Amino acid sequence: MNPGQPFRLGILRESKKPHDLRAPLVPEDCRALMEAFPGTEIRVQPSPFRCYEDSQYRDAGCIVQEDLLGCNLILGIKEVALDQLLPDHAFAFFSHTIKAQPYNQALMRHMVRNRITLHDYELMTDESGQRTVAFGYWAGIVGAWHGLRMRGLRSGTYTWPKAVETGSYQAMLHILQTETSLIANLDGSPYRVLVCGSGRVGQGAIQVLEDAGFMALDPQDFLNSHSNSPGSRPLIYTVLRSKDLFRAKDGSPYSSQDFYTHPQDFESCIGPYLGSADLLINTIYWNPDAPRYFESAFIQNSKFTIQQIADISCDIKGSVPLTLRPSTIEDPYYGISKGTLLECPPFEPHSVDIMAVDNLPCELPADASYDFSSSLFRHFLGPLINSPSSIPENSLLLNQGRLHPNFKHLQEYAGIA
Numbered sequence: 563m564n565p566g567q568p569f570r571l572g573i574l575r576e577s578k579k580p581h582d583l584r585a586p587l588v589p590e591d592c593r594a595l596m597e598a599f600p601g602t603e604i605r606v607q608p609s610p611f612r613c614y615e616d617s618q619y620r621d622a623g624c625i626v627q628e629d630l631l632g633c634n635l636i637l638g639i640k641e642v643a644l645d646q647l648l649p650d651h652a653f654a655f656f657s658h659t660i661k662a663q664p665y666n667q668a669l670m671r672h673m674v675r676n677r678i679t680l681h682d683y684e685l686m687t688d689e690s691g692q693r694t695v696a697f698g699y700w701a702g703i704v705g706a707w708h709g710l711r712m713r714g715l716r717s718g719t720y721t722w723p724k725a726v727e728t729g730s731y732q733a734m735l736h737i738l739q740t741e742t743s744l745i746a747n748l749d750g751s752p753y754r755v756l757v758c759g760s761g762r763v764g765q766g767a768i769q770v771l772e773d774a775g776f777m778a779l780d781p782q783d784f785l786n787s788h789s790n791s792p793g794s795r796p797l798i799y800t801v802l803r804s805k806d807l808f809r810a811k812d813g814s815p816y817s818s819q820d821f822y823t824h825p826q827d828f829e830s831c832i833g834p835y836l837g838s839a840d841l842l843i844n845t846i847y848w849n850p851d852a853p854r855y856f857e858s859a860f861i862q863n864s865k866f867t868i869q870q871i872a873d874i875s876c877d878i879k880g881s882v883p884l885t886l887r888p889s890t891i892e893d894p895y896y897g898i899s900k901g902t903l904l905e906c907p908p909f910e911p912h913s914v915d916i917m918a919v920d921n922l923p924c925e926l927p928a929d930a931s932y933d934f935s936s937s938l939f940r941h942f943l944g945p946l947i948n949s950p951s952s953i954p955e956n957s958l959l960l961n962q963g964r965l966h967p968n969f970k971h972l973q974e975y976a977g978i979a
Contacts (some may be wrong), residue, residue: 568601571946572633574655575607577643583613583927584697586637587943588935595939596623601945605630609669613927615677621770626700633642634950635681637938650962652679654942655789657959660684662975665741670976677963679720679953694941697923700930701874702766702845704922707734709755709767709841709872710774710893712917715895716869716909727889736952738774745774746839752787755799756835756868758807758855758881759845763874765851767843771799781806785838792921800835807832808853825852832856837865843872848880849950856885858903861914868914875922888920 576582579676587595587604596602604624608616618628630636631648638655647653657680660672663867666880673680689916714720720741729732747753755776772778776797779787784800805816808828814820821828830853833933836842836962844855860866861884873885886905897906897913946954958966965972 565793566657568603569599569635569950570633571602571604571943571947572630572636572637572643573606573624574606574630574636574646575609575612575645576639578640581611582639582921584639584924584926585612585614585931586935586938587926589614589618589624589931591935591939592619593948595624595943601880602947605965613931622730641666641669644669647672647676647678648765649678652654652681654681654683654957657682658973659975660959661970662749662972667975670972670975674963674965674976674978678960679962680957680960681954681957682944682959683938683957683969687960688941694938695933695934696761696762697930698925699766699769699933700923702763702768703731703734703770704766704925705763705845705872705874705917705919706757706767706770706843708917708919708922709843709870709884710770710873712895712908712915713745713753713841713871717748719748724891724894725732725922728792729928731926731929735773738770742797750796752798753841754784754787754839755841755843756839757799757801757843757845758832759847760803762802763970764801765846767798767845767872767874768801771797781835785834802832802835806835807846807855821852822849822961825849829853830855831969833860833865836860837867839868840883841872842868843874845874846881847875848877850880852881854883854912855881856883856896858908861898861900861903862919870915870917872917876918876923883918884914885918886916887918889916889917889918891921891925893920898978910937 573587592604606619606624606626607628608626620626635652640656641658642655659666681694688694707725711722714722722737745753757764776799777795779798779800781800781802804821808821809816809831811827811829832855871882873882876888878885889896895908895909896915896916897908898916899906900912906913959969966978
């Protein structure tokens with residue numbers, strides 16, 4: 563854009579179905595952005611399903627209209643329909659093309675042909691490489707809620723609403739804090755939860771457990787804490803990091819650098835924990851070269867005590883081999899029979915219950931949007947509008963249809979000769 567011209571920001575109506583209710587920028591931050599950078603104009607496409615009403619954007623000072631032509635940057639959430647991608651414009655959304663995902667190759671090639679500039683949220687990181695703009699925390703919140711909810715559905719001791727039915731984490735928090743005693747094992751033994759991973763998603767899951775009154779133990783103490791003596795805590799959890807989950811095949815000390823560089827040289831050592839817990843919450847995305855946590859047949863072992871698995875990462879037949887398919891918000895659970903290792907209805911005797919919803923933050927769209935919007939404002943939009951002549955490099959996948967040098971390996975995928 564030319565110096566002195568107002569910055570025009572557009573917000574898309576989500577086109578992917580089922581419709582995503584989240585918003586990349588909430589009305590409160592729209593107002594704050596225009597106040598911080600006078601002359602900034604924000605155009606919002608009307609939407610009958612977005613978690614914030616069109617009137618809220620109007621009240622914040624935005625222009626609600628279909629036409630986004632001429633915007634300097636257009637924001638979405640999920641993949642954008644091809645007919646919404648205005649040629650020679652800049653966009654920011656989750657493209658799901660960075661790993662050359664086959665199902666989005668047409669999207670990538672369309673963007674290249676139409677000289678699109680794309681900032682992908684997955685690429686927005688700080689100096690240390692940590693993601694700055696993401697929904698992972700809320701995936702962890704909702705995923706852990708599902709894990710505890712499955713517990714009640716199997717035992718018949720309590721029935722909680724789905725997260726999407728509560729409307730907010732505040733409503734969920736009230737349930738967590740008033741019905742904690744219902745989670746505990748009826749025989750007096752501790753109810754035990756494994757959380758695999760301590761990143762953004764893991765922190766969301768941990769928040770739920772803390773709010774429900776669980777006590778954290780380090781991994782070794784967790785293995786040793788089978789007491790149901792008077793005074794023992796009825797609800798406990800531990801967090802397993804990669805060093806707790808995997809070991810080098812040659813017996814050498816664990817090295818995170820070696821693991822992430824050569825994961826095929828490692829093997830799982832999670833076995834003892836699978837015989838010491840009731841619920842497994844998986845928050846770690848799986849590298850196909852890395853070992854699985856266990857193989858499916860292990861659930862037939864009498865030492866396997868896990869009853870429910872909340873696989874937030876949802877890597878199909880990945881680190882959790884029982885995750886055979888994604889589930890949905892409408893129908894979030896299925897079972898895996900210990901006898902046949904095949905899918906069965908959830909909560910049947912001699913089965914393991916699986917939650918593998920792959921769009922968990924959509925269950926709390928307003929809460930998730932609020933956090934995402936705040937991060938997007940601070941880490942991306944503010945710096946960009948403050949210096950519009952400089953394009954943020956760390957988020958750039960395409961610049962006017964040309965791949966950023968970091969992604970030259972996608973040339974064939976993108977149809978670039």
